[in-house]
Amino acid sequence: MTHQIEKYFVPEPSRYPIFGSVALLLMAFGAVFWMNKVSAGPMILALGFATLVYMLFGWFGQVIRESEGGDYGKNVDVSFRWSMGWFIFSEVMFFAGFFGALFYVRVIALPDLSSLDHQQFLWGDFSAQWPIKVSPGSIVDPFTPIGAWGIPAINTLLLLTSGATLTWAHWGLINNNRGQLKLGLFLTIALGLTFLGLQILEYAHAYSELNLRLSSGIFGSTFFMLTGFHGLHVTIGATMLIVILLRVMKGHFKPDHHFAFEAVAWYWHFVDVVWLFLFVVVYWL
Structure with a gap:
């Protein structure tokens, strides 16, 4: 008794992973430059985003064509x-x-900061309440x-x-x-x-x-x-x-x-x- 082995579709080499990697790199550099007020930052970010959109349309379009063509x-x-x-x-x-970051702040850091040791050396008169609406030296403006x-x-x-x-x-x-x-x-x-x-x-x-x-x-x-x-x-x-x-x-x-x-x-x-x-x-x- 013989069993027919189903063929596994292997796509041809694709350029889209390279385009995706370049797009993410450009977006990262563009965002960093923009935050540091480098004039070319927004342009680099936009170029990276456009490259990402091109990659997504091209790659997913190829997958859709392969799927509808019965290759899978x-x-x-x-x-x-x-x-x-x-x-x-x-x-x-x-x-x-x-x-986890939120859990750490609310369950571990807040009670620790309100302990007597920290009140004496770090933050006097601190009470463990959430949200924290006050800060040493009024660094944070009041909010609701x-x-x-x-x-x-x-x-x-x-x-x-x-x-x-x-x-x-x-x-x-x-x-x-x-x-x-x-x-x-x-x-x-x-x-x-x-x-x-x-x-x-x-x-x-x-x-x-x-x-x-x-x-x-x-x-x-x-x-x-x-x-x-x-x-x-x-x-x-x-x-x-x-x-x-x-x-x-x-x-x-x-x-x-x-x-x-x-x-x-x-x-x-x-x-x-x-x-x-x-x-x-x-x-x-």
């Missing part, structure tokens, strides 16, 4: 699933580091933290609803209901973009009305680090969802062949879960 078999599908799983795991580690039950609560509802609409769109794809698939994707994208719009309003309110800034001590640093990094991920996720919707409009994806949709759905649900932790730890507690 089950082995490639398994490779994609493992790759996406490890990518999301790396993102989990990113956020774990950021949440953002409450949980305003825009953050609305954004929580938006992201949870977007997870439901994306799952509903997936059901439409599995059941070959293209109308449900398109509507579910459209609603998910709309909810994600609304989330980003409200976060921009929240940042503007924080700076103009609450005097909460990136320079507002450790609270401002951790707040904008966590919410900003999450907002970047929502932006990336919304962009990928738009690409998926455009592909759906072109007739791509079948009930038994749609891993690109699943990969973006995994990513979006990951972003939802991170926001729940962020809402509780950053805004609520």
